[in-house]
Amino acid sequence: MLEFRQVHKAYATPQGPLEVLAGADLTLANGESLALMGESGSGKSTLLHLAAGLDLPDRGEVRVGGEVVSSLAEADRAKLRRETLGLVFQQFHLVPSLTVCDNLRLQARLAGRERPDWTAELIERLGLAGLEKRYPEQLSGGQQQRLAIGRALAPRPALLLADEPTGNLDEGSADDVLALLLTLVRDTGCALLVVTHSPRVAAPLDRRLNLTHGQLTPLATGQDACA
Known part of the structure; x- marks a missing residue:
């Protein structure tokens, strides 16, 4: 689903x-989850932006679903983000003038894949039932992050990219949000790439890579990238 060459x-x-990237290689299969770790400033967010087509490599290839991202025009990269990718950021980037329900519907509508039954299921599974008519400012931080995850999953993307998705949450809320994220990803079958500095967040994912000196190297279970 995702490949760096x-x-x-x-x-x-x-x-x-x-x-920040010096010949980085990466593969991520359909249905697989991968944690990208490394110290601040190591280039983790840059790699995520390249995967999303928000930036382009100087050399080498980034492929999403077999397509070389750098060969696409900007309009086609935007279409790829709408239809193939889901993006979750540390800052929630919810639309403040839209309700919970309409924030969820928006991304699915942009992708041309709105499904009322899936929206209703997401609301229930996100723990937002009864809050459909509330606006983001009326939600707690954990609720806003769950809504941001739901919005990214509303179009049922093939690849979900998450940048420090629990960074603004306390430990208990972070564990709940991560468990929900992994459950929804497993049930939808999409691939997941999570940028994180936290071994706690990385631990339940299928694989862990460390980015240092522009190179990606595997991390064993329990190994701390920042040790």
């Missing part, structure tokens, strides 16, 4: 080019 990415700095 010898991907390089650098940014200009006053001290010269800063290479």
Whole structure:
């Protein structure tokens, strides 16, 4: 579902080019979950932006569903994000003028795949039943994060990309949100890539990779990327 082939990415700095990815390789299969770990500034968010087509590599290929992302026009990359990808960010990015129900419907409508039965099921499974008419500011932080996850899953994407999805939550709420995320991903069959600095978040995922010095290396279960 997702593949990086010898991907390089650098940014200009006053001290010269800063290479954050130096020949990175990655594969993520349908239905598989992967945690991407590493210290702050290691390039984790850059890799996620490349996977989403929000940025393009300097060299190498990023493939989503077999398509080379950098070969697509911007309009086609936007279409890919609408129809194939789900995005969950540390900041919830909910539409404040829309209710819980309408926030869920919006992404599915944009993808042309709105299903009232799936929306109703998501509301129930997200623990938001009875809150359908509330606005984001009327929800707790944990409820807002669950809503953000539901919005990303509403179009039933093939690939879900999550950037520190529990970073703003207390430990108890984070565990609940992560368990819900993994359950919904398993039930929908989509692939999941989670960027996190937390071994606790990474532990239940199928695989863990550490990004350091621009390279991706496997992490064994229980190994701390920041140790």
